[in-house]
Amino acid sequence: MTMRPDPTFYATPRLAMEAPPEKHAYALMLSGDFSQPDGLAVIDVDPASKTCGSIVYTVMMPNRGDEFHHFGWNACSSALSPLTGHAFLERRYLIIPGMRSSRIYVIDTRPDPTQASIHKIIEPEEIFRKTGYSRPHTIHCGPEGIYVSTLGGGGADGTQGPPGIFILDCQTFEVLGRWEIDRGPQDKHYDFWWNLPRDYMVSSEWALPPQFENGIVPEDLLSNKYGHRLHFWDLRARRNVQTIDLGANHQMALEVRPAHDPVKEYGFVGVVVDTTNLEGSIWTWWRQGGSFHCRKTATIPPEPASKDILPPLLQGFEAVPPLVTDIDLSLDDRFLYVSCWGTGEMRQYDVSDPMAPRLAGSVHIGGIARRTKHPGGVDFQGGPQMVEISRDGRRVYWTNSLYSTWDDQFYPRGIPGAMVKANAGANGGLELDPNFFVEFPKGYRSHQIRLEGGDCSTDSFCYPSV
Amino acid sequence: MNGWTTASLWLAVLSSGLYHGVNPGMGWPLAVSAAWMGEGRRELLPALAALAAGHFLAMAVILLPFAAMAALVTWEREIRGGAGLAVLGVGILLLANRRHPRFLARIEPTRLAFWSFAAATAHGAGLMLVPIYLGLCRPERLDDGHRAAGALMAGNAAVAVQVAAAHAVVMIVSGGVLALAVHAWLGPQYIRRAWFNLDVAWPLSLVLVGGIGLAASVSGT
Numbered sequence: 001m002t003m004r005p006d007p008t009f010y011a012t013p014r015l016a017m018e019a020p021p022e023k024h025a026y027a028l029m030l031s032g033d034f035s036q037p038d039g040l041a042v043i044d045v046d047p048a049s050k051t052c053g054s055i056v057y058t059v060m061m062p063n064r065g066d067e068f069h070h071f072g073w074n075a076c077s078s079a080l081s082p083l084t085g086h087a088f089l090e091r092r093y094l095i096i097p098g099m100r101s102s103r104i105y106v107i108d109t110r111p112d113p114t115q116a117s118i119h120k121i122i123e124p125e126e127i128f129r130k131t132g133y134s135r136p137h138t139i140h141c142g143p144e145g146i147y148v149s150t151l152g153g154g155g156a157d158g159t160q161g162p163p164g165i166f167i168l169d170c171q172t173f174e175v176l177g178r179w180e181i182d183r184g185p186q187d188k189h190y191d192f193w194w195n196l197p198r199d200y201m202v203s204s205e206w207a208l209p210p211q212f213e214n215g216i217v218p219e220d221l222l223s224n225k226y227g228h229r230l231h232f233w234d235l236r237a238r239r240n241v242q243t244i245d246l247g248a249n250h251q252m253a254l255e256v257r258p259a260h261d262p263v264k265e266y267g268f269v270g271v272v273v274d275t276t277n278l279e280g281s282i283w284t285w286w287r288q289g290g291s292f293h294c295r296k297t298a299t300i301p302p303e304p305a306s307k308d309i310l311p312p313l314l315q316g317f318e319a320v321p322p323l324v325t326d327i328d329l330s331l332d333d334r335f336l337y338v339s340c341w342g343t344g345e346m347r348q349y350d351v352s353d354p355m356a357p358r359l360a361g362s363v364h365i366g367g368i369a370r371r372t373k374h375p376g377g378v379d380f381q382g383g384p385q386m387v388e389i390s391r392d393g394r395r396v397y398w399t400n401s402l403y404s405t406w407d408d409q410f411y412p413r414g415i416p417g418a419m420v421k422a423n424a425g426a427n428g429g430l431e432l433d434p435n436f437f438v439e440f441p442k443g444y445r446s447h448q449i450r451l452e453g454g455d456c457s458t459d460s461f462c463y464p465s466v
Numbered sequence: 467m468n469g470w471t472t473a474s475l476w477l478a479v480l481s482s483g484l485y486h487g488v489n490p491g492m493g494w495p496l497a498v499s500a501a502w503m504g505e506g507r508r509e510l511l512p513a514l515a516a517l518a519a520g521h522f523l524a525m526a527v528i529l530l531p532f533a534a535m536a537a538l539v540t541w542e543r544e545i546r547g548g549a550g551l552a553v554l555g556v557g558i559l560l561l562a563n564r565r566h567p568r569f570l571a572r573i574e575p576t577r578l579a580f581w582s583f584a585a586a587t588a589h590g591a592g593l594m595l596v597p598i599y600l601g602l603c604r605p606e607r608l609d610d611g612h613r614a615a616g617a618l619m620a621g622n623a624a625v626a627v628q629v630a631a632a633h634a635v636v637m638i639v640s641g642g643v644l645a646l647a648v649h650a651w652l653g654p655q656y657i658r659r660a661w662f663n664l665d666v667a668w669p670l671s672l673v674l675v676g677g678i679g680l681a682a683s684v685s686g687t
Contacts, residue, residue, distance in 0.1 A: 003663045011657040080657055082493050082585070083575055085566035088663045143571035171565065197503055197575050236574045263503050463495075463654050464502045 006090045008453040009077045013260040013331040014465035016077065016391045022451040023049075024113040025388075025397060026094060027419055028068040029058065029444040032404050036443055037061045038068045040096065042113045043419065043438055045397070045451075053421075053436045057114040059107055062121075066098025066105075067404060070386075070448045072139030073458050074106070074146060074170060078196055081462035084143050086170060093119060094450065095146060095168070097136035100213070100404075102127050104136055104148070106173050113452060120173050130175045131166040134158045135209060138191050142460065143236070145170040147179060149192050151209060158209035163189040165203075184240030188227040191256045194235055196462050198262060201233040202285065202292075204253040204269055215405040218313060224248035224275055230256075230285060232292045244294045246283060249276045253283075257329040257336070257457070259354070263464035266354050268336055269294075270327040278302035278317065280324035280340060284354050298357040300324065303343050305369035313409050320368045323410075325402055326386050328456050330393040332465075335360065335424065341383040341402055342410065344370045346422065348396075348430045360428030365420065366400060368410060374420060375434040382407065382415035388449040389424075389456040396422045396430065401445035417446035470601055470682070478598045479629050483636025485671070486521070486591055487644075490660050493517040493582050494641035496575075498649050498657070510645055513578055518638035520582025521591070525630035528592030529599050533622035536603040537615055543683050546600045550679030553593045557672030560590060564665045590672055597679025599629050 010016035023046040029039040042057040075089035094107040094116075102124035109116045127150075128134060135152035146168040152158025164186070165179040180186075190206035205227020211217050220226060228250045232242040246253055250271045258267030266286035273280060282298040300322040307315045314320065323342030329335070329351070336357060338347040344367020349357035364372040366380040374380045382400030389396050399419045401407050407415045417440025421433045440446050450458065486492050497513035535545050567588045573581045586592060603622050648656045 001663065001665065005658050005661045007658075009658060011654040015655055080495075080661070081499070082491055082495055083571070083573070083581065085491075085570055085585075087491070087661045088665065144568060145571075197499060199575050236572050463499050463657065466502050466654060 002088055002090060005080060005087050006075070008091045009080050010454075010459070010461070011077070011080050011463040012465045013333070013461050016454060016459060016461070017331045017393065019391055019453065021392060021395075022390055022453055022455075024452040026109075026113070026450045026452070027399060027438075028071060028096065028447040029417060029440055030068045030401070030404065030447060031064065031443060032401070032407065032415070032445045033443070034065040034067070034404075037064050038066045038098070039444075040094065040107055040116065041440065041446070042116060045421070053438055055438060055440070057116065059116050059118065061105060061118070063098075063101065063103060065101055066103055067100035068096055068447055069099040069403070070138050071096040071450060073141060073450070073454070075141050076454060076459040078142060078460040078462055081196065083462070089170060091454065093173075095139045095148075095173075097139065097148065099135050099137055099151065102134045102136060122173065122175060126175050127166070128154065131178050132161055133163055133166055133178070135163070137189070140193060140460065141170060142194065143196065144179075145176060146173075147192070149189050149203065151189055151206065151212075162187045165189075165192065179238055180240075181238040182240060184231070185243050186231045186240055190227065190254055193256045193258050193267070194460065195258055195262050195265065196235070196460050198265060198287070199235045200287070201235045202256045202258065202267060203231045203233065204256050205229050206252055206254060212403065213405065215409050216313070221251055221273075222275060224251060226251040227253055229253065230269060230294060242292050244285070244292060246271060246294065249274050250281065251275055254325065255327045257327055259333045260329065260331050260456070260459075260461055261333055261465050262461055264333060268327060268329065268351070268354070270324040270338065272324055273321045278319055278321040280322035282324070282327065282336065282338060282349070282357055286354070295355070297355055298349060300338070300340055300347070303369065309369050311368065311410055311412050314368070323383075328387045328389050330389050331391055331456055332393060335393065335428065337387050337389060337396055339384040339387050339398065341385050343367050344372055344383040346384040346387065346396070346398060346430065348424065348428060350428055361424070361430035363422055363430050363432050365432065374437050375432050376437050378437055380418055380420065381413065382411050386448045388451060390451060391454060391456070394424055394426070396424055397449050399446035399449060401447055404445070407445065415445055416440065417444045419446055419449065472602065475598050475601045476632070479595065479633050480636045482594055482598070483633040484640045486586070486633070487637035487640030489664060490657070491589075491664065492521065492585065492591070492637065492641065493578070494645045495648075495657050495660070496578060497642070497645040501649050507646075507649060510642070510649060514638050514642045514645065516578035517582040517641070518634050520579040521586050521637055522630050522634035524583045524586035525592045525595055525633055526627060527587075529595060529626035529630055530623060532596055532600060533603070533626040534619055536600060536622045537619040542604065546597070547680055547683035549596050549600055550676045550681075550683055552676070553590075553596055554673050554676030554680060556590045556593055557669045557676055560669035560672065561666065589668065594672055594675050595629060595633060597675050597682075599626060600679065601682065602629065
């Protein structure tokens with residue numbers, strides 16, 4: 001029991017930015033062909049350390065075929081609000097869902113990241129039985145406990161009933177049950193986040209399990225059957241209050257990134273591909289006059305490429321779509337980072353005016369056609385994918401795998417796991433660090449990154465930056 | 467609470483108000499948040515008023531039933547003993563089960579008065595006042611004119627309201643001073659520093675107050 005709140009809880013985003021820099025990062029390792037167990041890699045990111053840029057410890061799971069994707073902390077800065085009632089939780093456990101197995105691992109990162117260990121395993125049957133959901137995905141800690149979004153409903157292929165969110169107890173990690181009382185028209189799921197003092201949640205849509213588990217289904221994509229809506233929820237009442245359709249051609253609305261400062265009532269969402277022109281796009285959503293609105297505020301064009309260097313899936317188009325697969329917003333709500341996994345580019349947008357993102361920086365690395373090498377001289381397969389920003393906004397880390405079966409379709413040459421770092425200028429500009437290139441063990445791909453002490457896609461703040 | 471003077475009992479009412487008021491768990495950071503999220507310092511006042519109203523109500527609904535019971539003068543000692551035992555028991559229960567009630571997380575952030583009422587009630591904040599209040603209601607403290615049953619009950623109810631009000635006023639003034647100081651000078655970094663883990667100290671306070679009440683009733687008459 002601790003007498004004072006965890007020192008990594010910050011009342012405001014600004015206080016989090018002023019905190020000491022991260023020394024360790026956690027990244028998920030997944031066995032692309034499911035032949036080995038998935039794991040958690042602990043990476044030294046302290047520039048003063050001799051082992052900086054390498055994996056210094058791994059926690060391997062006792063099962064195979066979990067397919068790790070996203071993960072999150074058991075507790076974050078939101079604990080400092082009296083409304084959450086758990087001011088003395090510690091940011092200590094990483095909750096890692098297996099997206100293919102529906103199993104969830106709880107990893108204890110104490111006493112030191114390099115001694116992390118499995119604390120609890122929640123078996124899929126418990127999740128199926130108590131929630132009727134499957135394929136857990138995004139984790140956020142919030143007022144009622146730990147919220148877990150899922151991509152599948154019941155049954156073997158996850159299509160018996162819609163997917164949704166369920167709650168885990170924040171202390172015992174027991175599955176408590178479904179979160180929604182009224183889901184409205186929501187029938188697909190992906191990411192979710194919220195504004196806690198304003199009491200709303202925003203969720204997005206990817207696809208149903210048959211549309212992703214065995215690879216992308218081109219016919220479904222071209223007939224606009226992937227998700228293309230945003231859902232807005234009354235958080236405490238657990239009700240869907242509004243659904244906005246981005247238009248059926250805007251296929252796959254993925255990461256939801258609300259402004260970190262709770263006084264701001266807007267946020268962003270990335271759309272993977274527009275099926276009319278292969279563009280990727282950034283949308284800004286906002287609340288005004290009690291209702292939500294959403295508008296496309298930035299587009300990223302596809303790049304033409306000759307047929308012979310393209311995978312079969314793209315040969316007919318003779319172009320590479322940017323494929324906006326992840327976005328992340330710095331804690332000062334100033335820079336939005338946009339992964340273009342297809343074209344192999346990390347874009348940095350200045351979103352000081354959220355309605356008019358301005359391209360402020362960009363680096364190329366990997367890519368289906370470009371295949372840009374890392375400035376350190378090594379090959380980087382795949383493209384920039386899961387991106388995480390340091391609390392102070394000066395370092396940006398990313399990995400290169402999207403999802404096992406999709407990796408194989410877009411990058412048939414394989415995607416050996418890698419994690420790189422770019423330095424961001426205080427007023428924009430982005431440059432890859434030639435000396436930072438984390439190689440993952442043979443056969444492993446890399447996915448989401450979490451930073452010790454919190455990062456730009458885990459913490460929810462209940463007080464504005466003043 | 468036989469040997470305790472009326473003044474010391476009132477002092478206990480006021481100190482418990484201070485204790486509840488400075489505890490961030492009873493809500494003052496929500497007033498700061500309202501001011502920062504809204505139009506500035508003047509938003510502190512309505513938020514603090516809502517928190518105070520909820521807290522006052524949480525005290526009053528616990529004390530008023532005892533006001534009726536305390537009119538049964540012949541059972542006065544047993545009632546005090548039973549109340550002390552109950553407060554002690556709740557303290558032990560809260561000590562054994564330190565889990566925060568989840569229903570509190572379902573209350574909308576805009577319903578501050580209701581949240582304040584529910585949070586205080588769920589944590590037994592009102593119970594902490596019961597033994598002190600019953601000490602104040604002892605018949606010998608009342609003048610002869612108030613010993614008739616009806617008058618006694620009315621008198622006790624008045625004391626209950628006074629106790630709840632005095633406690634809530636001190637609670638909100640102390641919490642309000644902190645909220646104002648954080649808003650005006652100390653800044654948001656003070657919010658983390660203001661939290662102390664009372665998960666054990668709080669139920670122990672109930673055990674202590676309940677124990678004293680029980681002991682006083684046993685040794686009393």
